[in-house]
Amino acid sequence: MTEAVFKWPVRVYYEDTDAQAVVYYANYFRFLERARTEWLRALGVDQVKMLNEKRQIFVVAHTHASFIAPARFNDELIVTAELARLTRASFAIDQKIFRGDELLLEGGVKVALLDADTMKPQRVPRTLFEGNEHAS
Amino acid sequence: MTEAVFKWPVRVYYEDTDAQAVVYYANYFRFLERARTEWLRALGVDQVKMLNEKRQIFVVAHTHASFIAPARFNDELIVTAELARLTRASFAIDQKIFRGDELLLEGGVKVALLDADTMKPQRVPRTLFEGNEHAS
Amino acid sequence: MTEAVFKWPVRVYYEDTDAQAVVYYANYFRFLERARTEWLRALGVDQVKMLNEKRQIFVVAHTHASFIAPARFNDELIVTAELARLTRASFAIDQKIFRGDELLLEGGVKVALLDADTMKPQRVPRTLFEGNEHAS
Amino acid sequence: MTEAVFKWPVRVYYEDTDAQAVVYYANYFRFLERARTEWLRALGVDQVKMLNEKRQIFVVAHTHASFIAPARFNDELIVTAELARLTRASFAIDQKIFRGDELLLEGGVKVALLDADTMKPQRVPRTLFEGNEHAS
Numbered sequence: 001m002t003e004a005v006f007k008w009p010v011r012v013y014y015e016d017t018d019a020q021a022v023v024y025y026a027n028y029f030r031f032l033e034r035a036r037t038e039w040l041r042a043l044g045v046d047q048v049k050m051l052n053e054k055r056q057i058f059v060v061a062h063t064h065a066s067f068i069a070p071a072r073f074n075d076e077l078i079v080t081a082e083l084a085r086l087t088r089a090s091f092a093i094d095q096k097i098f099r100g101d102e103l104l105l106e107g108g109v110k111v112a113l114l115d116a117d118t119m120k121p122q123r124v125p126r127t128l129f130e131g132n133e134h135a136s
Numbered sequence: 137m138t139e140a141v142f143k144w145p146v147r148v149y150y151e152d153t154d155a156q157a158v159v160y161y162a163n164y165f166r167f168l169e170r171a172r173t174e175w176l177r178a179l180g181v182d183q184v185k186m187l188n189e190k191r192q193i194f195v196v197a198h199t200h201a202s203f204i205a206p207a208r209f210n211d212e213l214i215v216t217a218e219l220a221r222l223t224r225a226s227f228a229i230d231q232k233i234f235r236g237d238e239l240l241l242e243g244g245v246k247v248a249l250l251d252a253d254t255m256k257p258q259r260v261p262r263t264l265f266e267g268n269e270h271a272s
Numbered sequence: 273m274t275e276a277v278f279k280w281p282v283r284v285y286y287e288d289t290d291a292q293a294v295v296y297y298a299n300y301f302r303f304l305e306r307a308r309t310e311w312l313r314a315l316g317v318d319q320v321k322m323l324n325e326k327r328q329i330f331v332v333a334h335t336h337a338s339f340i341a342p343a344r345f346n347d348e349l350i351v352t353a354e355l356a357r358l359t360r361a362s363f364a365i366d367q368k369i370f371r372g373d374e375l376l377l378e379g380g381v382k383v384a385l386l387d388a389d390t391m392k393p394q395r396v397p398r399t400l401f402e403g404n405e406h407a408s
Numbered sequence: 409m410t411e412a413v414f415k416w417p418v419r420v421y422y423e424d425t426d427a428q429a430v431v432y433y434a435n436y437f438r439f440l441e442r443a444r445t446e447w448l449r450a451l452g453v454d455q456v457k458m459l460n461e462k463r464q465i466f467v468v469a470h471t472h473a474s475f476i477a478p479a480r481f482n483d484e485l486i487v488t489a490e491l492a493r494l495t496r497a498s499f500a501i502d503q504k505i506f507r508g509d510e511l512l513l514e515g516g517v518k519v520a521l522l523d524a525d526t527m528k529p530q531r532v533p534r535t536l537f538e539g540n541e542h543a544s
Contacts, residue, residue, distance in 0.1 A: 011306075013302070013305065013306055014154045014155060014156070014160060015154065015160055015162065015302045015305065017154045017155035018150045018151065018153050018154065018155070019150060019153035019154070019155075019157040019158075019208070019209045020150070020465055020467075020524075021155040021157070022155075024150060024151055025437060025441070025468045025471065026151065026434045026435065026437035026438050026441070027434065029433060029434035029437065030285070030434050033285060033286060033287065033433075033434070034283075034285050034287075037285055037286070047345070047346065048345065048346050057428055059428075059475070059478075060433045061474065061475055062473070062474045062475065063433065063472065063473055063475075064470070064471065064472035064473075065470070065472075066469065066470045067467070067468055067469055067470065067471075070467075072155070073155045073319070074319065074320050147442075149438070149441060149442050150441065150445070151438045151441065151442075156329055156331075156388075161301060161332045161335065162298045162299065162301035162302050162305070163298065165301065166298050166421070166423045169297075169298070169421065169423065170419075170421055170423075173421055173422070183481075183482065184481065184482050193292055195292075195339070195342075196297045196339055197338065198336070198337070198338045198339065199297065199336065199337055199339075200334070200335065200336035200337075201334070201335055201336075203331070203332055203333055203334065203335075206331075209455070209456065210455065210456050252292075286426045286427060286432060287426065287432055289426050289427035290422045290423065290425050290426065290427070291422060291425035291429045291430075291480070292422070293427040294427075296422060296423055344427070345427045
């Protein structure tokens with residue numbers, strides 16, 4: 001199950017589009033984060049508890065995206081997330097956005113776990129992506 | 137000078153528009169807040185200091201807007217702000233958005249001053265809109 | 273069934289919040305529009321077809337909102353929409369946002385139906401909110 | 409002058425921040441685009457004319473960013489843009505965001521010139537970044 005690709009549906013609203021009648025390029029990064037947030041939730045990670053009880057936050061250190069084809073108003077998209085690499089203080093996630101079978105975007109993020117007060121890197125739990133209730 | 141209408145220029149970028157090729161209705165409220173923030177700054181109010189030193193924040197309690205004509209990509213707008221009413225714990229600001237002489241939007245906000253921790257209403261300084269360095 | 277209040281769930285993500293750790297005031301208007309868009313969809317209105325085949329668009333002419341209590345990261349909200357008034361060329365919708373039983377926002381919009389090319393008001397179909405496939 | 413790094417100031421407002429009290433990661437891409445748009449304007453490129461008269465649009469094909477240090481509410485940022493590579497149908501721009509001397513973000517975009525109707529790649533004018541009125 002940790003092998004599985006996480007999938008999250010996103011509907012495109014007017015708020016997401018721009019005057020070129022496609023989704024504004026920066027807004028795809030919102031869609032990517034919704035999928036990551038829901039994946040963490042599905043893995044039992046409660047980010048609010050993490051902040052309040054452990055003073056830990058996830059922070060995006062790097063991101064990239066190739067815009068292959070545009071999404072438009074009213075489109076139903078599927079956003080995927082998949083663990084690419086897990087190191088001591090960070091992890092990389094590969095992400096894609098599909099409309100049906102059509103690949104619209106390919107990208108990813110590198111995420112660090114930081115102390116919310118000192119902003120110092122924290123050790124990422126080895127079991128984070130194994131889907132247990134470790135982080136709550 | 138407290139009588140004067142504050143004016144702030146805003147340029148419309150792709151990020152502000154939607155697939156109808158006009159500024160997305162919710163985004164005008166960003167423009168309105170930029171003008172209010174800059175007005176407070178011009179009046180000598182440092183919102184960061186207010187939060188850090190006095191634990192006080194301004195919070196919008198009510199807003200309304202009539203969308204008279206749409207703004208488009210690349211438009212240069214003028215956003216105005218004018219004190220409409222000052223009460224013990226809040227104030228009302230009337231705001232307009234113009235493109236040249238053309239009125240695009242007419243609206244306003246009611247803003248409360250709150251304790252950032254308790255969210256309880258605080259007394260708004262009588263001299264807030266007189267342009268002295270009272271709030272810093 | 274035209275009497276019923278339409279309800280749409282919205283999850284709060286980081287993208288919706290601001291540095292006061294609450295949902296940014298302008299972003300509630302996005303939530304309100306998502307509910308309206310989904311309501312129209314549920315009523316059988318296909319806004320893409322409307323634009324392509326009839327050159328008609330819905331445009332917000334006025335909006336207002338009272339911010340009663342703030343929504344926060346991770347909150348699950350319910351956004352409601354209810355027909356308040358239907359006139360020849362526009363309609364008014366009352367909307368609320370709840371977190372559980374707690375009312376967070378009360379507001380509404382006045383929406384006009386326009387010709388997408390001339391931006392002239394169009395007659396709103398009498399049966400729009402009766403839930404038939406009239407607009408497609 | 410084509411060698412010069414273009415610089416554009418951006419002020420951080422509440423709309424740009426999130427509940428971690430820093431600029432939301434996707435919103436930096438808006439700042440990057442504002443600088444690119446203003447650079448094109450400074451080079452004499454009128455994107456509205458380009459669309460209306462030539463049916464040509466610029467589209468971001470790829471973007472990447474390293475988030476080195478966070479920007480916060482009220483920060484005054486400088487966003488830079490510099491030509492990295494110009495090919496037949498696209499160009500790459502390197503971009504940075506600074507707060508004073510501190511580098512906050514390093515990234516870039518690859519931009520394609522497309523026919524707005526067919527979405528087919530168009531030849532990018534050789535003189536685009538030489539600062540003449542070629543594109544209008």
